[in-house]
Amino acid sequence: MELDRLDRDIIAALVEDARATYAEIGLQVGLSASAVKRRVDRLRVTGAITGFSARVAPQALGWTTEAYVELFCRGKTSPTEIGIAVARNPEVVSACTITGEADALLHIRAADVRHVERVIERIASEPFVVRTKSSIVLSRLVDTPPGTALPESRAATEALRNESSSIGL
DSSP states (O other): OOOOHHHHHHHHHHHHOTTOOHHHHHHHHTOOHHHHHHHHHHHHHTTSSOOOOOOOOGGGGTOOEEEEEEEEESTTOOHHHHHHHHHTOTTEEEEEEOSSSOSEEEEEEESSHHHHHHHHHHHHTSTTEEEEEEEEOOOOSOOOOTTOOOTTOHHHHHHHHHHHHHTTO
């Protein structure tokens, strides 16, 4: 699916505020409201836009602690098997296979460190898990919501331009 600059700008506007009207987005990107709607409809049909949701601060839900856990698995454990096992834990907010020594990397959100420990214990008890290696997050330095890092979007270009001019470049 090929996205042109207007598609990327529309997506960037929706990521910034999914509740913006087509007319408001149209003003930002230089199109009429009906043209924006047609493009959004096409982006949904092609799967470029997969849905709309609210971003909620994890702390508001009681998830004040997070950790990244490397999973080291026995033999040739399949990614599907790992995914099914870790998905049974609601505290696992993402899991992926990775390069390097570990077989998978899990992102866990929990109420506190003890809660993280219990989650890791549950996961470590899976028959295919040989060992885990965990890191507790102390603070987030960059926290870009999914879908906001769009190459060549007007917002990114303007932000860079503004930053450059404010530091005298």
